[in-house]
Each structure stands twice: as structure tokens, then as C-alpha cells.
Amino acid sequence: MTGGMPGPSPHDRMHPKGRRNKQGIRIDPEAEVTHEPRQAVLSALVKHKPGVLSEVSALFSRRQFNIESLTVGPTVDDDTARMTILIEEPEPGIDQAKKQLRKLVPVIEVTELDPTAVRRELALIKVGGEKPDDVNAVAEMYDGQAVDASTDSVTVEITGSKQKIDAAVEAFKQFDVQEVVRTGAAALERGPKTLEKHD
């Protein structure tokens, strides 16, 4: 093996005092801060064309952003669709998710909704049909209703926040839950503010 190069060895060198955290942020010696994950609701207007959903979901998967839920549907404009994406990330990750999303060519506009935004999720819960009256009573407690009933099963529809639906699913467990399907959140800003671009 050859000798290498001249110069002082690693420990004999001038060395700075500072440090950064794992997110590349300079650490203030007085207050060491690491951003903890928080939940963010992103709303994106995208071109309504084949492949957009896969492009968006692939972006989240290859960048390792953890998606809590993703819903997509048409808008009043036939050429655009709207996605509501719930993610849980530390602050720099949320910022990065928004920027990366905005970079995709079919994405028209991206915004993070206010925590007070209207958020709704729909769940259909199929339970055993032995006690239809009791099922109905629980459904009413969650502003839900039975939408299908047979001798063996009752299917209940619940709309609301994620927490409310979590609680409802929990409550229905007493009736032998056979199947649950949930849509994930759809969300809109309160008040007159919209995401639509006006020229």
C-alpha cells in the first residue's frame, strides 16, 4: 500500500464548534430543536388524466413520506381533479412534500389546509344482523344510519372526522364487525377561500 498524502492528521486539525441536527438545521447551543412529526392536510388540484394518481402516490412512496390517507375525485371542472392527502411528518418533511408535489408536471396547485378546515371521512361498517335495533341505536349515537339490512347483517354508514369514525368502529365491535371500508379524509378550507386558480 502506498503512503498517501502529506499534511496534519485528522486530530491535529482546526475544528469548528457548531453542529447541525439530522434535518440539516444548525443547532443553537442554547436550544436544541428537533421537529417532531405533525399531521398536515394537503389539498392538490391536478390535471384529470390517466396516471396522475400513480405519479402522486409514487412520489410519496419513493420520498418515504408516510401517507395517512389519500382521496381523489373530480371537481366541477372536467379537466381537473382534487386530491386530499394526509401526511404525518416533521416540519421539514411537510415542506418538502409540498414542494415535491408542486414540482410534478400534472399538478396545478398545492396548499396545506388550515387545522380548522372541514374534514370528513365516510365509513361503511357491516355487522352481524342479530340485534338490528341495538345496531341502529349505536348508529344514531354517531349520526349514522343503516343503509342495508338482511337477516344476517346490517350495514351502517357513518360520516365525520377520523376520530369519530375510529370511535364508531370501536363501538360497533360489540356486534361482530364483518367488514369495514373507509374513504380517508376529504377536506376543504372554511370560509370563501378556494384553491382554484383565477387568471
Place this chain on the structure above:
Amino acid sequence: MSEHAKVPADEEASEEESDESEQAPVTTGAQSVVRALENAGAEYIFGVQGGAIMPVYDALYDSDLNHVTMAHEQGASHAADAYGIVTGKPGVCFATSGPGATNLVTGIADANMDSDPMIALTGQVPTEFVGNDAFQETDTVGITQPVTKESYFAADSDTVGDNVGEAFALADAGRQGPTLVDLPKDITQGETDVEPSEPTTPDTYEVQEEADDAAVQEAAEALAAADRPVILSGGGVIKADASSALREFAMEYEIPVITTMPGIGSFPEDHELSLEWAGMHGTGYANMAISNTDCLLAIGTRFDDRLTGGVDSFAPDAEVIHVDIDPAEISKNIYADYPLIGDARKVLRQLFDAMPRVPDVDEWREQCQTWKDEYPMTYDTPDDEPLKPQYVVEKFSDMTPDDTIVCTGVGQHQMWASQFWEYTEPRTWVSSHGLGTMGYGVPAAIGAKLAAPDQEVVCFDGDGSFLMTVQGLSVAVREQLDITYVVLNNEAVGMVRQWQDGFYEGRRMASEYPWIPQFDKLAEAFGARGFRLEAQEDVEETIEAAREYDGPSVIDAHIDPGENVFPMVPSGGDNGRFALQEDHLEEL
């Protein structure tokens, strides 16, 4: 290359009008594709024929576009990539469906990592077979979406030309990068009389060219007030043609300049303010300066981990001013205290005007000079035997003009070529950085030579890297390209072996290649000139002979197999703690 008959232009008519009168109206989707490339200003196409792309090739028969048949599709994408680096305009590559398209992917991913402008056009099975696992079918859009700016699936013969025009414009706009259009055979064969419109970027693609003035002012104040400022110039400076703006800025305000590896050539390495490049195998002085700076003006860099080492120890004392045209690069890896979004050339102008004064940093510059003296880029030559790779590179650099283009493969040879060649001009360093693609060199040199026929082109390769795309030599021979390939041959994938020796107790699993061919003889078999180089006293003469030969030549340089690349920052390490020799690695 096929010959194309050219109709003499009517001397009365203006050139533009005569061009238009020459063009027969398009009748098929394929002709529309070719017309769109012509409209966009394409010059060369690097590609390989095949079933699904055949209609497009048939349309090329009547075009003035130059097609270069490559020996493998991977070579087509690397050649197009290199063409894009050297000219600044998107390089074009073609492949057929299925294996043709998948072979292109490595080069596309490479271009994506390095933000090189490129457009790839791939054949696809006819629309009615798409999704049926037809012969030579792959989901090319699905495969390439993660490694392109955008991948298009052409669905209509009337609009296929516009798809190509848009993809071409998008590859060149803002932060450059690769795009792809997948072309089903029925779409290119289909009849159309719609002429493609002028290439434009999609309406959702917005680029901010100039940074916010107030933000520029704040950044300028911070830079002027710094005690230990450094400019970090990335590949984006070259991409934005901002090298001269950078030179003016640095020289006016007397701030030391470090480049990233893709930024090599953006600032002249022979200038006193230059500290050359930083990172894993960057110079000791660049890494010391970057570790100790208190204000880092980073331009057109994405803070790759080969540059930063561990982020916790990267420029830990520095406030960071980050100039980038892509907002998503801001605070992605390193938090930016002063983000300036915009085109590097324009933002440098803005900063130039906003600087309140020349920062007072004589002491800092002296410190940088001390580091230059302390950690010189030299190598051990006890008795000049066996041949040192650094010597070959250094000698070659001394013998050639400043605008000589250096291409490389990936490995130890790439590091020696970047460390011991003196770069002074932008677009003279053509290498695979982000993806680190072994085999990049042979086809890249072909693309580079066609992009700049009047400039000398040399390609440093390693024996392992060279062997991966050696079939490209046949193309260089057919096109009679005057390229000098230098294989720094140590009968190993040397960088792997270096890591095994440093970090795996010398367990050299699958890294030694004592079975490789004699490259000088292999070159002759391809129809190129071959030279074997073993002794230091023959270096100059061999290089001269290879340079003089008018066509591709290969120097098989048998170098000291014990030679390793230093300095070295271990992966994820602290840039200020580089190893200068093997036993430093144990200390780190």
C-alpha cells in the same frame, strides 16, 4: 449514417421561408415526431432500431437529422446525456419498446440525478396490445416516471408531435433534466395532417427566474458581514451558463471558491481563489474551508451526501445562502438560512449589485492558503515504479489545450481524473455523479465529441468500467471519432477494493479482475488504435502517439494496483476529518 438529399434553396426566398417550402406536409404521427424534433433544434439522435420504433426511423430517412446507431441502448442514453452537458441543449435518444426502453433507463436515471437535459423517445406496442403483455411490451411510462421530469404516453397521432415538442422544451426549461415520450406503433403509423406547433413547456410548469430583491439584499448583507465566507459552486452554475458571472462575483468580492464535483470547470482551478472541489475525495483545503466557513454561498447544488458527508457535521458554523432554480432543493438536505430561488446567472447579478461592500477577509484567505500548503494534492512516487495513475492524468492535462473535454467512467480513475487534471473551463468535465454509473465513459465520449467536434476529447476509464460498455468502441470507429480512451488498468474494481481494504478487513470479495482482456488488442479488434503503457518514461510518447492518431485510440495503462484514492472522507463522515492515507481511516 444515412445520406439525405438536400433540395437547393430558392435564392430569392429568405432562409426561413425556403426551409418551410422544403418541408413536405406531415402525413403520419412518426413524421410529426421527427418534425417536432427538427422544430426544437435537435441535431443528433443516438439510438438503436427495433420493431416498435420502426415507423419513427422510417420518417427519419427523409430528415436532415443525424442519427448515430449505438451498440447498446444504454450507450444511446449516455451519449445523449453527454451531448446535453457539452452543448447545454437536450440530447436526444431513441429506443424500441421492451428491452430497448429498459436498456435506456440507466442513462435516463443518470441524467435525472445530474439534471442533464435529455429527451428519450421509446417505441411501444400498438395501443390495442398495451396492457396485454404483448411481445416486447413494458410499462415504460411507469418504469421511467420516477427518473424523469415527466414521462408522456402518446395517445393520438394528431397530438404526438406536440407531446414531443413539449417534452423537449420541458427537458431544457428551469432545472434541466430528462423527459420521455412513449410512442405506440399505431400512433406513429397513424395518418395525420396536423403539423406540430412550436415546442412549449406545459402550462403548469412555472419557473421563477429572479429571486426576491429583499431576500437578495439580506443574503448580501450576511455575506459581506461574514468573517470566513466561501462560495460553493455546483453543477447548476454550469447549467445556467453562470460561470462568467461567478468569476466576476468571486473576483470582485475576493471570496474563495469551492466547487462540487459536477461544478468542476465553473471556476478556474488555477486561480488563487480556487480551492478546487470538496466532498468525499475532494481536496483537503476545500474540505477544511467548508468545515470552517461561517457563511456558505451555495449555488446550484443539491447537497448530495458525497459532498456533505454527515449533515450534522457539514459546514456546522455556517449560515447558508442557497441559490437554486428548484424550490424543492431548498432545505431538502441542508437548511437554508437565506433561500434565493432563481436562475443562477440572474441571481448572481442581483447579488453582485446588492453587496454593500467587499467583505474583510484577508485573514481567512490566508488561512485557506495555509491549508493549500499543508495539504497539497500530491502522490507518492518512491521510484516511479509501477506507473502512477495520477502521473498519467497530470501529464495528459499538461499536454492539452484548456478546452479539452474530459469524460470518465466511474471509480478510482474518475477521482484521479477530477483531482489531477486542471480544469479551467465549464462544460469540459463530463462524468456521472449522482448515479455513479460504471460504463458511462465510452458512450459519453462519443456524445461529447459529436457535440464539440473541434475540441479534443479524452476519456479516462477503469478496466471494470470500460468493460461494461466497451462495445461502444465500434461506434467510435464507425464514426471515425478522434477520442483518446485511457484505461487506468489495475485489474480490479479499484474503488470497491479500496473500501474492502479500508472497511472490510481486506476481504476482497469479487473485486479483483485478473481475467480482463488486453485492451490494446481489443481496441485493434474493433478497428481502433491500441497502445499498451507500463513505464513512466513512456507516458508522454504514448499520449502523443494516441493524440496524433486521427480516430479512436485506447491506451491500456497498467497502473500500480496498490494505489488508492486520497484524500477520503468516509461515508457519512465529517469533511474536516479526511484521511490522507490508509491508517488515518482507522483513526476516524
